Amino acid sequence: MMDTRKELDPLRRALRSADIRMTQQRIEVYLEVVRSSGHPSVAEIFQEIRKKLPSITLDTVYRTLWKLSELGLISPLTSSGGGVRFDPRIEHHHHFTCAKCSRTFDFHSGALDEIPIPRAASDLGQVWDAHMEVRGICSACSKKTLTEADHSGKTKGEKR
């Protein structure tokens, strides 16, 4: 079963150089994450792929996701909040993570993309990529806190 879509070239290259087989499942998992706009959870990826490949199981999805991560094709997202999420890693982008609701938003910055990798980092190993990770409180949570303060006079946390 030979899939020749150009879209699969990065996957093909990575699998070949690691001497790993190219299966239908790996193709679909790869496409699902790479095409995704947000940061899909494992369950979301699983459900979506099932439409194309009904026989696939959750454990295969996990195995595949970690494998693709090891190969550098995708990357697990900054944690917290019920289960891993994955990032397509298609192009340079950075993250803003809310300390209250723990959602992660992407943002772009030409200035950041130009920054060279510090020597201190490359001394630790072979560098594949780098991005900035910003923490704070997202707009939605800021508003919510203010609103609650109006009602009760107190600041309350969210569900996590």
Add this chain to the structure above:
Amino acid sequence: MMDTRKELDPLRRALRSADIRMTQQRIEVYLEVVRSSGHPSVAEIFQEIRKKLPSITLDTVYRTLWKLSELGLISPLTSSGGGVRFDPRIEHHHHFTCAKCSRTFDFHSGALDEIPIPRAASDLGQVWDAHMEVRGICSACSKKTLTEADHSGKTKGEKR
């Protein structure tokens, strides 16, 4: 029970401004993470605190860690690899995470520390802090791969 150690000032300030009580448990969890050198797991934190406060339970440690995260005193680490880990967030430092063994190493860089937060990020919410996240293969894993290649002619993965 009033603890007046200066070391606790940041905790005291944060709890007070959020109108949250200062308990023995919160003090110990805070100290344990802030004093830690590496990136302690929840289990490690728990076991350590038990020495000082034998009655504490794991669920309290979890609740406390998330609370301290919401307050910005500590932060959950970039995911992957059996359970959350926490970072003291004491001073500016950056992360190198290995895609194979998923360990995270700290590094410092004056150049990176001086970079201003991009507008694109501050537009998303209130920014507390930022750091660079580098991904790649750590030296140990690089060597391991080479060694295995010598023996078998193949590249093999690690446990995760």
Add this chain to the structure above:
DNA sequence: ATGCATGCAAATGCTTTGCAGCGTG
């Protein structure tokens, strides 16, 4: 006093693992 926070214990998910059969290279 007045609730918020903790302990306790059980429930809930998320993630992994062992194995036999299937499909890729």
Add this chain to the structure above:
DNA sequence: CACGCTGCAAAGCATTTGCATGCAT
């Protein structure tokens, strides 16, 4: 044709939740 990969099912942990009691304010 051999061996890696998947599907299946069950085990293993990490993390959370409901409640009654204790403690900080």
